[in-house]
Amino acid sequence: MSLLLDTHALLWWFYGDPRLSETARLAIADEDNTVLVSAASAWEIATKSRIGKLPNARELAENLAFHLRTQQFDHLPITLDHAQQAGLLESSHRDPFDRMLIAQSLAENLILVSNETLFDQFKVRRLW
Numbered sequence: 001m002s003l004l005l006d007t008h009a010l011l012w013w014f015y016g017d018p019r020l021s022e023t024a025r026l027a028i029a030d031e032d033n034t035v036l037v038s039a040a041s042a043w044e045i046a047t048k049s050r051i052g053k054l055p056n057a058r059e060l061a062e063n064l065a066f067h068l069r070t071q072q073f074d075h076l077p078i079t080l081d082h083a084q085q086a087g088l089l090e091s092s093h094r095d096p097f098d099r100m101l102i103a104q105s106l107a108e109n110l111i112l113v114s115n116e117t118l119f120d121q122f123k124v125r126r127l128w
Contacts, residue, residue: 002034003027003127004076004105006114007041007097014060014067021128024113036076036110037068040100082107093118 005013005028012020013028028035042064048054049061060067068075078100086096086103093099098116105112105124112124119126 001027001030001032002036002108002110004036004038004101004108004110004112005041005073006101006112006116007044008115009113010037010041011045011054011057011060013071015056019115021115024128027111027113027127035071035073036108037064037073038076038101038104039078040097040104042075044097076104076108078104079107089122091121 009020009024009028011017013025027033042061045054045057045064046061049057054061065075082100082103085107086099089099089102091099098119101112101114102119102122102124104110105119106122110125112119112126113128114126115128116126
């Protein structure tokens with residue numbers, strides 16, 4: 001399976017947070033799965049760290065590429081197609097990070113690892 005981690009799933013994985021479901025934890029740990037992290041998550045972590053919403057994530061924000069390599073996670077760049085699809089999503093959901101993850105999941109046929117049931121309205125394949 002190819003998995004795209006929502007930002008909270010990524011953070012909870014790195015911090016061993018028990019809010020990460022057992023199903024998600026096992027899927028991420030499965031070496032047969034490809035785990036992808038969006039550039040949108042890097043942007044979200046850096047932004048929220050800078051403004052104080054993620055005060056404990058400063059080191060992660062500054063060294064995310066290193067931490068992804070240690071876990072053998074791949075990064076997913078944002079393409080023009082992803083950006084267009086995110087912008088054109090029919091929804092009142094305004095979070096730009098969520099919109100990008102939804103668009104990337106749909107465009108790349110990825111399973112989105114997230115506890116956000118709101119994503120289901122977009123017909124993404126979601127694992128939690």
